Amino acid sequence: MTLTLNNCPAPAKLNLFLHVTGRRADGYHLLQSVFQLIDRGDVLHFATRDDAHIRRSTELAGVPEESDLIVRAAKLLQTAAAQKNPNKNFGADIAIEKNLPMGGGLGGGSSDAATTLLALNHLWQVGLTRAELMALGLQLGADVPFFIFGQNAFAEGIGEALVAVKTPDRWFVVIEPGVSVPTQKIFSSSELTRDTKPVKISDFSGAQDCFGKNDLQVVAEKLFPPVAEAIKWLRQYGDARMTGSGACVFCPFEQEQQADAVLATVPTHWKAWKAKAIKHHPLAYLQQS
Known part of the structure; x- marks a missing residue:
């Protein structure tokens, strides 16, 4: 049976400030920032499949399907889901309404990946906790855990160490x-x-x-x-x-x-x-x- 979850928001973020405080031995930069969620973003639509195929049904110029963070996020969760339930297929068709510019600093790709993890964790009934989804998201990019964290945050480390923070209505x-x-x-x-x-x-x-x-x-x-x-x-x-x-x-x-x-x-x-x-x-x- 096909299950659907439509009109799933993938909100953008703004960095209210962004300081580079150092650099790790592996080359990653150490940051401090405040991430602010805003009410503009991409919109994703999900439908489960009875097979194990992950398919992006929307063409995105310059973004091959196999390298899209949406598809990579779905496949990462698919692996985790299969480990918990090896006798079940986990597949999905994913469509996206792309409103945020690429290379804009708004976290669009990371937010799309986070929404994918949240939506498919629900549709596939994988049962991963927020912390587990954040750990998966970090494999995709440093900004992904923030969108799974789900509230405005003071960020440190490479952006993955998050503490909830109140920000003004603006x-x-x-x-x-x-x-x-x-x-x-x-x-x-x-x-x-x-x-x-x-x-x-x-x-x-x-x-x-x-x-x-x-x-x-x-x-x-x-x-x-x-x-x-x-x-x-x-x-x-x-x-x-x-x-x-x-x-x-x-x-x-x-x-x-x-x-x-x-x-x-x-x-x-x-x-x-x-x-x-x-x-x-x-x-x-x-x-x-």
Whole structure:
């Protein structure tokens, strides 16, 4: 029997700040950041199969099916499911409505993977806990555990050490500068600051407005001038900065009307939109503690 779970949100995140505090011996960078969930994202649709095939039914330009984080997440969970129930087939058809840009620093691919793990864990009745799903997600990427964690978080380590944190209710104007920024290119730059002094959660909680900076931004602005142009334009309205390793830039506002007013003036050569801060992942109800 085919089971379906449609219209599953994969929300984007914003890095309210992002500090690089060091580098491990294996080359991974040590970070501190606050991840903020927002009410814009991709939407996925799932249908189980009676065989063991995992199929992405949506074509995505430049993303081969076998390398898509959605498919990789499904296959990773499939292996775990088969170990628990070797006499059952675990297959799925997965469709996606892709709203978030690739290479935008919004965590789109990671969020898609997390939603896949959450949805299929439910449909296949695998029974993995949130912690177990987060451990699987970390094999796919450092941002994936956050979306399974399911609430705004102060992140450390390579981004996988998470503590829930309260963030202010805000609206954001987000600009897509029209370039895709490869994360590896930013982190491998010799000009990247890697020794920012560590902060505490209380530092952020006591001064959330305009707190910190994004250490990756200087490198991205130099390598991708459209990012610098978008930040310069948006800064006339507030504390504009880049999210993640780029390319998207954002500015927070207390009221929706303020965001609407700024959105109406964004130059037409950029794609721009507004989003609201949310406190919990929309699929939190599927998570098992």
